[in-house]
Amino acid sequence: MSETAPDPNVIRAAGSREIYHPSSDVVDFGHDKPLALDAGIDLAPFRIAYNTYGTLNADKSNAILICHALTGDHYCASPSPITGKPGWWNGLIGEGKPVDLSRYFVICSNVLGGCMGTTGPASIDPESGQPYGIDLPVLTIRDMVRAQKMLVESFGIETLFAVIGGSMGGMQVLQWTVSYPDMVFAAVPIATGARHSSQNIAFHEVGRQAVMADPDWRGGRYYEKGVRPYKGLAVARMTAHVTYLSEQALHRKFGRNLQHGQKLGFKFDAEFQIESYLRHQGSTFVERFDANSYLYMTRAMDYFDIAADYDGLLANAFKGSRTRFCLVSFSSDWLFPTSESRDIVHALNAAAASVSFVEVETDKGHDSFLLDEPDFYRAMEGFLSSAARARGLIA
Amino acid sequence: MSETAPDPNVIRAAGSREIYHPSSDVVDFGHDKPLALDAGIDLAPFRIAYNTYGTLNADKSNAILICHALTGDHYCASPSPITGKPGWWNGLIGEGKPVDLSRYFVICSNVLGGCMGTTGPASIDPESGQPYGIDLPVLTIRDMVRAQKMLVESFGIETLFAVIGGSMGGMQVLQWTVSYPDMVFAAVPIATGARHSSQNIAFHEVGRQAVMADPDWRGGRYYEKGVRPYKGLAVARMTAHVTYLSEQALHRKFGRNLQHGQKLGFKFDAEFQIESYLRHQGSTFVERFDANSYLYMTRAMDYFDIAADYDGLLANAFKGSRTRFCLVSFSSDWLFPTSESRDIVHALNAAAASVSFVEVETDKGHDSFLLDEPDFYRAMEGFLSSAARARGLIA
Known part of the structure; x- marks a missing residue:
């Protein structure tokens, strides 16, 4: 820190x-x-x-x-x-x-x-x-x-x-x-x-709530605390990412393919390829983007009319x-x-x-x-x- | 507790x-x-x-x-x-x-x-x-x-x-x-x-990640700790709720209507009616539903084929x-x-x-x-x- x-x-x-x-x-x-x-x-x-x-x-x-x-x-x-x-x-x-x-x-x-x-x-x-x-x-x-x-x-x-x-x-x-x-x-x-x-505002609001729900967001003052709301921002990114693709593209790219082999694991780990893909999208995003900027960008878009x-x-x-x-x-x-x-x-x-x-x-x-x-x-x-x-x- | x-x-x-x-x-x-x-x-x-x-x-x-x-x-x-x-x-x-x-x-x-x-x-x-x-x-x-x-x-x-x-x-x-x-x-x-x-699995995975990202989830053992992952579950519910509606229905019901009056507040509070609506959906849901059950239900649906x-x-x-x-x-x-x-x-x-x-x-x-x-x-x-x-x- x-x-x-x-x-x-x-x-x-x-x-x-x-x-x-x-x-x-x-x-x-x-x-x-x-x-x-x-x-x-x-x-x-x-x-x-x-x-x-x-x-x-x-x-x-x-x-x-x-x-x-x-x-x-x-x-x-x-x-x-x-x-x-x-x-x-x-x-x-x-x-x-x-x-x-x-x-x-x-x-x-x-x-x-x-x-x-x-x-x-x-x-x-x-x-x-x-x-x-x-x-x-x-x-x-x-x-x-x-x-x-x-x-x-x-x-x-x-x-x-x-x-x-x-x-x-x-x-x-x-x-x-x-x-x-x-x-x-x-x-x-x-x-x-x-x-x-309205639907786009809704998806943005979900993302903002995910960021703000992360205790490491600290009312936006995380910089001084040496922490960052990684988890909340990752969830926001994952949600948004689904909206950037199409049902057809997801189906073509991932379908219901499993990550490891052909058998279901009966676990809450990432079993489907789409799950690993989303988790990867979330975790790489938080390395390069600031959570508060995410709030400002989404808000600016919501205001646009x-x-x-x-x-x-x-x-x-x-x-x-x-x-x-x-x-x-x-x-x-x-x-x-x-x-x-x-x-x-x-x-x-x-x-x-x-x-x-x-x-x-x-x-x-x-x-x-x-x-x-x-x-x-x-x-x-x-x-x-x-x-x-x-x-x-x-x- | x-x-x-x-x-x-x-x-x-x-x-x-x-x-x-x-x-x-x-x-x-x-x-x-x-x-x-x-x-x-x-x-x-x-x-x-x-x-x-x-x-x-x-x-x-x-x-x-x-x-x-x-x-x-x-x-x-x-x-x-x-x-x-x-x-x-x-x-x-x-x-x-x-x-x-x-x-x-x-x-x-x-x-x-x-x-x-x-x-x-x-x-x-x-x-x-x-x-x-x-x-x-x-x-x-x-x-x-x-x-x-x-x-x-x-x-x-x-x-x-x-x-x-x-x-x-x-x-x-x-x-x-x-x-x-x-x-x-x-x-x-x-x-x-x-x-x-694949798209539906993706939205469910986002919801599960929101729950699991909440520190009060405690690896699923929150019952014994007298806490519950309210915030994470609320975010999961909000995301899911958007998918239950249609763009047209949201537009008809909320459009870009503001919560208070006609002027933008330049804040991160719920300004648009759709935002308050979603926050309400999230907060009432967590009062009646168990977060771990949410994980099990969504997983069961994902497995269905x-x-x-x-x-x-x-x-x-x-x-x-x-x-x-x-x-x-x-x-x-x-x-x-x-x-x-x-x-x-x-x-x-x-x-x-x-x-x-x-x-x-x-x-x-x-x-x-x-x-x-x-x-x-x-x-x-x-x-x-x-x-x-x-x-x-x-x-």
């Missing part, structure tokens, strides 16, 4: 394991540039951790902002320093890939409230000298986007060529097109919705938009079913916006946006090339 | 609240009548708690066995002594109702491994003089049905007119028709499947069956979707069994079998009346 106040970038777990080592670029905003949060509080100072890939062109017209999902980070196209795994969107982003790094400049930042270097609940509250814990105000998707805008402007970029993201990342994309429509030339919201559904600011009329949110939209959904995604993307398409149509829409046929569920789905990649390549021509990035 | 060994029928919770007071009929089986469990162990002695409704006729041909679901009990048509609520199938069972008590004699027992009077993990292990905890062997649906058969035979009943149940109750119905085909004249498996799917004993060929399980089947599914049930009932219907057809099948249109999800669904009741009334005529119970 650490005796001194912890470094916000290195959280020491029980047993003194150091689990976070963000080594990316950071930009710090001081008291002169506070972030006006939806909660009505100015956050200052604050830090954004980010990575860039490719080269920004001379007139700064080729920048793409990639927005990550609930438990993602800014290592979208380079190995994670935590897990050593390749960038989480390596299939999509790279030279010769749909987000072609020989053509575009990619920015990807850890979201506000995250745990990979951007200011979040594990960061030091300058007033107390202790980690914020849950004293950090509840954050919204709009707050995350506000922070991203400050980052984008720090590059001198006036208009992003594209904003792309899936799930919670897709929510940020939508928020960008509503908050700063003139800064977004093209937008690709993937596997997402314009508001979080674009139409709420427009008397419930989603079309009004997009009125006058000149952004080119491409919506993508996956047929077996039951967390953000195709109907939710279609609702957004209808609203965009009603607002006379430019919109294309692709429903990718797959049995892999919500997680499809992170997987090698050729139809998805083809759609992305086609849409981005067409937008790049319109933007004058290619002849 | 209790200083003496607890009475198996009264579990004292922390703070000495007595939470279980089963007051129904019981039948005790001694060492001369052991229950041969699938785990390869003889269970003796053991007790079954049950209720009966209506009158058994002279030739004992009008008996209906009602099988309860995961967290149900034997109070299907009379108020629960724990909650004071009406019988859980009051809409279906009663004079003039589809299961007409002026015509049929209904038996409903608490399943083996339960916590309402039948031998389960909270019962005293005669060898140790302490509650079994998880030293009781893992139980199967077939074990539950074996115990029910001994209860039915204790009435001198040779053939049940019908066996009826939903969800885990439906699994018991199916097991009855396979284990003791000649004892079942008519069978009504409702909202169930012939095997537990009728075809496994027949080289994976479900039709072979029903070969030569003379039972009349009526399968019922609900269109918005995603835990046991209609396709699972249809698989059973196909197998019964292949086995040349008598089968009818009703898919009830409703948006209320899996829980529909416990709700007032007129189409469901009509189907039940029609099927049972027709079977009663064939059985000579009515002219």
